Amino acid sequence: MAASPPFLQTLANLPRGRIVLCNLVAAVQDGLVPTGMARALLAWWEALYRWMMDRPGGAGLTGTPEEDLLRCLWLLLTQKQAPDFQPRKTKPDFRLCCQHLASGGFTSPADFFTVKKVDAFVSFLLHDDDRARLAGRGHLTVDAVRRGLMVSGVQTVRLKAGGFLAQPDGVLWVSPDPPPTGAGAADRARDVLGLIDNEPGDALLAVQLPGDAVIQARGRRPTVGDAGNDRFRIRADHSGHRTQTHWGWTVDLEALAGGGSTMDGHREWVCEPLKADSVGPVKIEPLGVVTNTRGQTPQDDHAAFVKRVCDGKSLDTILQRVSSF
Amino acid sequence: MDDWEEPDLDEALDATAAVMQQAVAPVLWKNQAEVESWLQVGLEQYLFEEMGAWSFPGAVAEFARWETPAEALQAFCGRLRAENRAWFRQSVANLAASLPPDSRNILLFEHLLEIAVAVGASEMLRVLPDRIGRGFFGQIPDLSGQRRLFATSLLMAARLSAPRKEARVCLETLIDAQPFRETGFAYAGIALVSLCRADPDGWLQHLDRLRGPLHRMFQHYETDDAAKRRLGQEVLEVVTLPKVADSLLELVCFEPPGSSPADDWLLQALVVGDDPPLELVEDRDGVLKIRRRDGGGFFSCILLENISNRGVHTLGMVRMNSWIQREEASGLDAVGAWQQFLRNLGGQSEEIGQFFGMLDARETCHA
Numbered sequence: 147m148a149a150s151p152p153f154l155q156t157l158a159n160l161p162r163g164r165i166v167l168c169n170l171v172a173a174v175q176d177g178l179v180p181t182g183m184a185r186a187l188l189a190w191w192e193a194l195y196r197w198m199m200d201r202p203g204g205a206g207l208t209g210t211p212e213e214d215l216l217r218c219l220w221l222l223l224t225q226k227q228a229p230d231f232q233p234r235k236t237k238p239d240f241r242l243c244c245q246h247l248a249s250g251g252f253t254s255p256a257d258f259f260t261v262k263k264v265d266a267f268v269s270f271l272l273h274d275d276d277r278a279r280l281a282g283r284g285h286l287t288v289d290a291v292r293r294g295l296m297v298s299g300v301q302t303v304r305l306k307a308g309g310f311l312a313q314p315d316g317v318l319w320v321s322p323d324p325p326p327t328g329a330g331a332a333d334r335a336r337d338v339l340g341l342i343d344n345e346p347g348d349a350l351l352a353v354q355l356p357g358d359a360v361i362q363a364r365g366r367r368p369t370v371g372d373a374g375n376d377r378f379r380i381r382a383d384h385s386g387h388r389t390q391t392h393w394g395w396t397v398d399l400e401a402l403a404g405g406g407s408t409m410d411g412h413r414e415w416v417c418e419p420l421k422a423d424s425v426g427p428v429k430i431e432p433l434g435v436v437t438n439t440r441g442q443t444p445q446d447d448h449a450a451f452v453k454r455v456c457d458g459k460s461l462d463t464i465l466q467r468v469s470s471f
Numbered sequence: 472m473d474d475w476e477e478p479d480l481d482e483a484l485d486a487t488a489a490v491m492q493q494a495v496a497p498v499l500w501k502n503q504a505e506v507e508s509w510l511q512v513g514l515e516q517y518l519f520e521e522m523g524a525w526s527f528p529g530a531v532a533e534f535a536r537w538e539t540p541a542e543a544l545q546a547f548c549g550r551l552r553a554e555n556r557a558w559f560r561q562s563v564a565n566l567a568a569s570l571p572p573d574s575r576n577i578l579l580f581e582h583l584l585e586i587a588v589a590v591g592a593s594e595m596l597r598v599l600p601d602r603i604g605r606g607f608f609g610q611i612p613d614l615s616g617q618r619r620l621f622a623t624s625l626l627m628a629a630r631l632s633a634p635r636k637e638a639r640v641c642l643e644t645l646i647d648a649q650p651f652r653e654t655g656f657a658y659a660g661i662a663l664v665s666l667c668r669a670d671p672d673g674w675l676q677h678l679d680r681l682r683g684p685l686h687r688m689f690q691h692y693e694t695d696d697a698a699k700r701r702l703g704q705e706v707l708e709v710v711t712l713p714k715v716a717d718s719l720l721e722l723v724c725f726e727p728p729g730s731s732p733a734d735d736w737l738l739q740a741l742v743v744g745d746d747p748p749l750e751l752v753e754d755r756d757g758v759l760k761i762r763r764r765d766g767g768g769f770f771s772c773i774l775l776e777n778i779s780n781r782g783v784h785t786l787g788m789v790r791m792n793s794w795i796q797r798e799e800a801s802g803l804d805a806v807g808a809w810q811q812f813l814r815n816l817g818g819q820s821e822e823i824g825q826f827f828g829m830l831d832a833r834e835t836c837h838a
Contacts, residue, residue: 147480186475193478207532220535225523232478269585274619278657282688284698287661289705313538315523
């Protein structure tokens with residue numbers, strides 16, 4: 147059963163909901179995902195939201211309606227099916243559904259990059275021997291971790307056995323383009339990769355991953371089913387980028403805030419969460435600490451992004467399109 | 472044709488009304504025991520039954536934004552009322568104290584350590600010493616596993632350290648544990664800064680306790696001068712300038728080669744070499760001023776007459792080392808710098824002259 151008109155209307159009325167709808171419309175129009183997937187995603191989203199709101203205490207949904215709706219979407223896409231939610235049905239896996247796969251003439255990048263928070267990396271991903279080595283060399287004091295000064299320059303480290311890059315039921319976001327380095331690298335990397343959720347004080351580092359591992363983990367262009375953040379976008383601005391249909395493009399937050407004609411950032415893919423054991427030693431490079439926020443001004447808030455991502459489509463047009471799924 | 476299963480939406484729905492309803496308060500427990508049970512069941516379901524976010528009813532929504540249970544529960548805790556937050560923190564510690572030490576629970580114990588850091592459960596510092604060296608540590612057959620649990624415990628204690636007795640006791644217990652040695656004393660620097668934060672007044676005792684381990688850490692990991700300087704600066708930050716200045720010249724320094732480990736590295740880090748954070752200035756009134764070179768106008772004064780013989784020795788050696796390092800920086804090798812120093816001995820060098828001037832002033836004071 148499809149999502150109800152009131153639910154779709156509610157989504158369309160909320161900026162963050164409209165961002166998702168516009169991306170769904172674009173993904174279907176461009177042939178990235180089948181119509182049935184878009185239709186099912188909306189229906190499961192509504193079902194989960196209704197189910198959670200029926201739980202005692204809203205099952206922890208205590209934010210604004212907009213926030214709670216988006217949290218439900220992320221839970222739908224990144225978590226297993228709750229034990230007593232739709233017990234007679236099996237929630238589809240909406241991840242890694244893009245149908246525009248790299249084909250003839252495609253040369254796999256030798257490496258991909260992903261950006262992680264230093265704290266979580268040290269706690270959950272760094273191998274103990276390397277953690278001891280970095281500590282012994284004075285790179286791992288509490289203050290050094292907080293300020294993202296964990297190492298000077300690129301270092302090769304091992305990952306902790308059993309560790310996962312990304313949540314086990316989510317996806318890993320990667321780019322073949324190296325993130326910026328040098329002074330202000332954390333802010334620039336946050337901007338060019340569209341990492342709107344990184345806040346001032348977050349110490350970041352770049353992890354370089356072997357291209358083969360990403361390819362083998364079903365690496366492909368992301369769609370709405372991969373639970374992107376509030377600055378995820380299906381269509382690039384630059385016509386040359388649009389023709390490379392096997393790549394997604396991040397939204398450069400600085401370009402968005404500056405009102406530039408193109409806000410394409412780096413190329414991006416998603417893949418299954420990589421198991422540390424399958425990756426081997428990786429190179430890491432500290433990027434420093436994020437110092438400013440994005441998305442808080444009229445030039446780059448959700449409403450501003452809606453204007454860019456919806457390509458001038460009216461509310462009625464968007465509703466008409468999603469209702470026709 | 473697409474084949475995407477869809478859910479049952481079999482009830483009449485006014486979604487607009489549903490989403491606009493008032494936000495509800497997070498789940499509230501009736502007592503501490505309920506929190507402990509909630510946390511233990513949640514962690515077991517998350518870690519062993521792979522239930523993901525659904526393991527933590529009431530906190531499910533937080534898992535949408537965060538990758539780890541520690542991060543999600545930190546955000547969840549931030550939304551609780553003060554009493555519930557206190558119950559939560561205490562529950563983390565109680566669970567860590569009472570968890571049966573079987574091999575299956577090691578993973579759960581490690582997660583409790585991470586959650587303790589995330590939610591600031593300093594209550595954990597009281598219970599951890601009783602679990603070190605036995606219990607979980609004894610359950611891990613391989614050395615690397617023991618070292619991992621130890622490192623996670625020490626990093627937790629380091630991040631929770633604050634000027635409280637239980638922080639000092641916890642850190643000292645960890646330092647005395649066997650795995651501290653087995654890591655090649657890798658965490659000696661972190662332990663020093665954390666102990667100084669827990670007990671700034673006792674910073675010289677902490678340095679005494681860790682002098683040997685620091686020496687071995689520097690050797691084993693070839694810690695470079697920049698890292699030593701960062702370590703020295705962190706000590707300075709947590710102990711504060713007045714306390715450091717009071718005892719700076721009493722450090723065990725510039726001992727002859729082959730003698731016991733010394734604190735040269737700290738003096739080197741703070742007052743010697745290129746662009747050190749502190750400088751020593753003697754004035755003609757018999758006062759030694761120790762001040763930060765990054766400004767701020769604050770400094771600490773020591774009457775030269777109060778400096779012990781060891782202090783005079785140390786001060787002279789600091790001067791000498793500074794001078795020699797500057798000569799080396801200007802192109803002379805170590806031997807050449809020493810030769811130059813010896814040629815200048817006798818007052819030709821401004822610094823050496825100052826040093827002897829300071830000695831004269833001290834003699835005058837004593838007279």
